[in-house]
Amino acid sequence: MSLGRRVKIQKQLPTRKPSILRWAGLTKSSTLGLLLLLGLGLSTGISVVYTTHESRFAFNQLQELKDQAIQLDVEWGQLLIEQSTFGVEGKIEQKAIDELHMQVPELTSIVMVSSE
Numbered sequence: 001m002s003l004g005r006r007v008k009i010q011k012q013l014p015t016r017k018p019s020i021l022r023w024a025g026l027t028k029s030s031t032l033g034l035l036l037l038l039g040l041g042l043s044t045g046i047s048v049v050y051t052t053h054e055s056r057f058a059f060n061q062l063q064e065l066k067d068q069a070i071q072l073d074v075e076w077g078q079l080l081i082e083q084s085t086f087g088v089e090g091k092i093e094q095k096a097i098d099e100l101h102m103q104v105p106e107l108t109s110i111v112m113v114s115s116e
Contacts, residue, residue: 025031096102 021027026035
């Protein structure tokens with residue numbers, strides 16, 4: 001080779017294929033920020049749906065418990081009326097014995113009258 005003309009011999013380096021991150025454009029900070037915001041938005045949406053479901057489920061349980069409480073109050077009122085009714089009979093019998101000197105008749109002295 002002549003001195004005036006030098007031929008540069010370049011070594012050819014093996015060409016590397018770009019990585020999947022570079023191919024997808026994930027090496028840029030703006031793309032990573034966008035993906036981060038997308039992930040946060042998606043997780044926030046899912047948590048809102050989950051919270052809404054849980055609150056509706058809890059509200060339904062509350063309504064069922066309120067209905068049950070109303071039924072128990074009604075039953076309690078009926079039991080109080082029944083108890084007071086039984087208590088009145090005892091008081092009437094006791095007043096009849098004490099004030100009017102009444103007695104329960106003997107079985108032999110009870111006469112059955114027919115309505116015919």
